[in-house]
Ligand SMILES: O=C(O)C1=C[C@@H](OP(=O)(O)O)[C@@H](O)[C@H](O)C1
């Protein structure tokens with residue numbers, strides 16, 4: 001098990017074009033390449049554990065992958081292969097849920113599994129609606145927990161109204177709908193990240209989204225992808241919080257997706273009084289540009305209770321800004337945090353309490369009374385976002401973090417970048 005010590009730092013000015021590539025988009029690049037009959041070209045693919053596991057699965061399904069160190073060329077097989085082994089999604093909920101939808105309609109037998117954290121996460125949210133349209137999926141707790149066994153077959157078209165705003169559920173259903181026996185519709189309570197719709201549309205799929213998403217089944221292979229994956233705003237956000245809390249600091253995060261469903265946490269920082277500027281530079285599949293964040297005095301407390309799916313992954317890091325803010329901050333309607341890689345409500349609160357911050361949890365969120373962060377020893381709970389959030393808290397008071405191996409799942413060069421603004425030490 002790896003440990004990390006982060007030292008308190010002084011004002012920094014950091015222009016960063018090395019933030020990890022977007023995880024959501026990278027998963028989809030690997031998977032969606034299988035929907036074409038020609039090679040897809042993917043530059044800047046995220047080389048982290050989660051997305052490399054997805055790429056391995058795509059290879060086990062018969063794709064050939066050439067890698068020149070910068071660009072991946074993913075050539076789909078003429079016919080998808082039934083794998084002779086289990087498909088390991090590692091730590092990734094996105095991989096497991098999207099593959100459920102993808103494989104349910106593909107002839108063959110597939111077993112999806114993952115690490116001990118993923119095998120605890122609820123899968124009923126995808127296995128239930130998929131089963132309702134004819135999918136054959138089984139797993140522990142009547143199909144709720146991995147390992148999941150899928151026997152792919154023809155699926156029926158559907159009209160599904162989801163009770164949760166989840167891009168993973170939506171994407172699983174869209175992937176199933178692409179091979180269903182007629183047009184399908186999908187509704188969600190509030191728009192969740194929409195990379196699947198944008199990318200599949202860019203590949204020529206007939207997907208319309210207004211209040212309701214309408215998906216036509218594909219009658220021929222889609223166009224291949226030709227894409228440069230932008231930087232991940234969720235990864236960049238750790239450095240945004242760093243600039244927001246260390247007096248006199250400034251950061252520029254370059255070439256990041258500016259998709260509105262992904263940058264809401266930056267909008268909240270702005271609401272807290274931090275100076276945040278977005279500069280769009282191009283638009284292909286997604287708007288892409290730079291985000292600059294400048295310290296602007298002590299941030300102010302804020303209440304976050306809507307568009308939760310637009311900032312769900314950033315809430316642990318945002319809680320660090322809330323912990324140093326003037327006044328009280330409240331997070332509501334965020335019960336989804338409890339079923340991520342860890343129970344992120346309990347882990348955030350336990351970590352902040354260890355740092356001497358007054359805070360308390362509720363079923364759907366937490367309340368944080370802004371104060372002064374003290375040195376502490378924090379357990380990451382095996383969760384990359386908890387580990388990196390408290391590493392950022394360490395910029396204000398030396399912090400020791402237990403079990404940081406999980407950072408590899410989404411942001412392998414995090415410590416290298418953090419090392420540019422402070423002293424870091426790791427040991428086993
Ligand atoms: O579709 C995606 O790429 C993701 C969707 C979100 O999960 P939910 O769909 O469970 O909200 C998010 O938390 C996850 O990190 C990535």
Ligand SMILES: C=C(OP(=O)(O)O)C(=O)O
Pocket residue numbers: 091092093094095313340341385410
């Ligand atoms: C929740 C996350 O990812 P996933 O659901 O893919 O494991 C995350 O990266 O914060």
